[in-house]
Amino acid sequence: RRPPAWLVGASPELLVSRQGRTVYSHPLAGSARRSADPVEDAAAAEALLGSAKDHDEHRYVVEAIVEALTPWCSDIRAPKAPELHSTASMWHLGTRIHATLRDPSTPVATLLAALHPTPAVCGTPRDDAMYSIRRLEPNPRGFYAGAVGWMDAEGDGEWYVAIRCARVQGAHAQVFAGAGIVTGSQPEFEVAETAAKFTALLSALGVGHAASTENVS
Template sequence: MTTVNETGGTTADHRVGGALLAAYRPGPDRAFFAGPRRTLLATGSRAAVTDPAEATRLLREARTPERPDPLVVGAVPFAPGRPAALFIPDRTQWAQPVHDDPLLRLAPGDRTGPVWTSRAVPAPEGYRDAVADAVRILAADGELSKVVLARTLELSTPGGADLPAMLRRLIHRDPHGYTFAVPGEGSATLVGASPELLVSRRGTAVTSNPLAGSAARSDDPVEDRRRAAALLESPKDLAEHAFVVDAVRRALEPHCYDLVVPERPSVIRTAAMWHLSTVVTGTLRDPATSALDLALDLHPTPAVCGTPTDRARALIGTLEPFDRGFYTGVVGWGDADGDGEWVVTLRCAEADGDGLRLFAGAGVVSGSVPEHELAETSAKFRTFLHAAGLGDDK
């Protein structure tokens, strides 16, 4: 087993992911990313990357005989033209996936957290009104077919969140998902557990796993299975999902051949939600196209913005009373060879000082019911409310 040396570089570590989680501490030059295949801990910063389009060039310049495998890691915001929070770390450590770690599969010893105060932005009635406004606009507009509207919960407690403990709870609830903690804007840390792979590249193999169409889980097993079956037959959710899959197909077609797009979605589950899921695969045409290049072409999908993109983004700016920042952006890593793994920044929060700001959104189409979309966002908040110690840890 190799270890990090004093001059930095990359390690090929065969430990389980819990070892890297135990070593993670929040900071402006530290990042943790756990996926289904392996776990990454990045520390130190050799270069900041505020323009994602410059990442490939900067990685090539950073490659040396002593450090042949530089990475870029971090987050890209939702809005175009905003600075990214990416960096090329001085040291990287890899480990096996967290779901292989038996200790992380055990329930966290402390299921309670600090006492939080909370404020919803917008308030629930304000969110219902925004959804109703969006439905009216969709009905009157012959071009706009979907918009994704989000809301936030602003939590506060003296001393702020214990981010390593929060990551552990997130991993315990959804060990097969993507769990991350990366620098955000200013002194903030962006932490989350996304279920959605935007794109990965391994050699010439390209994979995207769009999710759209959701239903809350139930504690009753019979009801839980009924909700999953109903989701697979829901005209509203199937139409919403089809928008997203078609957008992914159109974005990947110029870059891939042998593109495989299943005709019907399946359902996948997280601890809080059922999601309609389609796994799209293809073979890269040009090896010079990196995973981050593909991610930037795919972002934002209709799953987080709407369709058409420009019209939906403008309506989001009108109806959402907050700045999304990195929420519904892209988070992950890429290497100098172009391989990488980038996920949609969902089920996430910004931690800064005493505060923790949670985000959740729902897709609004012509058949949307405001109360149903409010309930969907409430269900999506459950992931982070549990992580913050504000619920039972199942």
Template sequence: MTDAESFLLSRPAGAVRGTGVRARYDSVDAARAALRDGAPVVAGLLAFDTAGPAALLTPDRWTTDAGPITARTPAAIRPSHVWITPPAEHRDRVAAALAAIEAGRAAKVVLARTMEVGFDAPLDPLSIAGGFAAGARDAAVFAAQGPDDRWLIGASPELLVRKQGRVVTCHPYAGSAARSADPELDAAAAASLSTSDKDLREHAFVVDDLRERLAPLCAELSAPTAPSLMSTGEMWHLATPIRGVLHDDSVTALDLAARLSPTPAVGGTPRAAATALIAELEGTREFYGGTVGWCDDRGDGEWLVSIRCLELAADRRGIRTWAGGGIVTGSDPEAEVAETTAKFRTVRRALGLDAAG
């Protein structure tokens, strides 16, 4: 991004971009009011806790037919320091979550590890977004200006919700397996994921939750009975497309994003109980696991789940990123550590960290 740009959501077919900032909104209600009062669009970030502070804005200029961001091979920049949540600490958290699930406090909890990386020289947000684009495949690359001149930048494979007129679509991902450079091992990982009882149960929690939240709003609602396999450069996922037709097209994409987020794919179920467990075991989340997107004055828009992303510090010399996994009955703490390690590869690749050594 250039200093003038404030929002980007880019797919291979094209991008939407915001330039400059006409107004900022720190809550969903304030953004709703702005749309009612004539703002052409609002774009940005909703926190993991959608009742908490948002980072939404109306740009000075909004472009819906921009070309996609150019993929860039990231420079191999050696970091000044790297810190990652220790494997033993994450194993202990998973064990504690399993005990809470066994006690009936929740059915699923998503726990994440954190990686913090420092650099001696400032990083360019546009170069980071281009690094994500280099391996994004069909994932949407995004960069959104957050509070205090921080940025959230990433490549999310997961569509939370898209609204066009009365038609609503969601494409949740839940249930994961690391990919392999060996074709036979990669195929075996995909086949194992597609029949994994643990991952199928984890996925069903997400689909059921979205259907329950959409049902009161929709005259029609449909989804396949079984998930399909989707892949990123680093992971295999179970995914299910959901399509609905709204009773009332005055319901906006922003309304839907606030209603649906956070899904059990990034939080857990039941929502309140899982969120409380995350705060207890992991700590407070800000925008990771929330949603990033836009809504125009017709109520149309698109929102992604804020995963496979990093937060770039205001001084551009530090990043923080996260990798999570769903914990359900039958989860193995060691396997959960391995899953988060694999998911960190998206950010490591975008930053050139593996090339730097």
């Protein structure tokens, strides 16, 4: 007799899309909080572009996506260096990956199964990381860090990583965020990055940044 639960959000990260033989992915990994001050905001962007730690974090994701697409695609194009991608609250490192299906009948669902979960939400090597997540994380993720999207009868579709999301049930909202941990990560900075990622949803819910916790009622 509990009210229905809903997954709500606005994910900035395209896991995979397929339109005919054209395949596209836009992974985001490596992040920095934006500032209302233009000077500080520009400095945060430049620091992210120059961060070896964040470039390593991003590289793991891009390499995994290219490797997963290789059996299904040809002419895979992934720039050597990421670009800045911005949302209202965050800067991200992003790489636009384009590819062409070898077999035009391969549906987007097949590509989705090959790609998910990427190191951005799971880690690498995948099997070892998934084992550690299941053993160490104190709360189940539910749909968080999964994938949401659509596929039509022709096999075309778009799927996004379920981040920047919340589980809403009645008057209760559980908000999720996380950060990638790699060599060079510092705990206090990763905590601050995770808190910053709550901003978009908390603002939509009318909750101040001071309440950036995992569970918000």
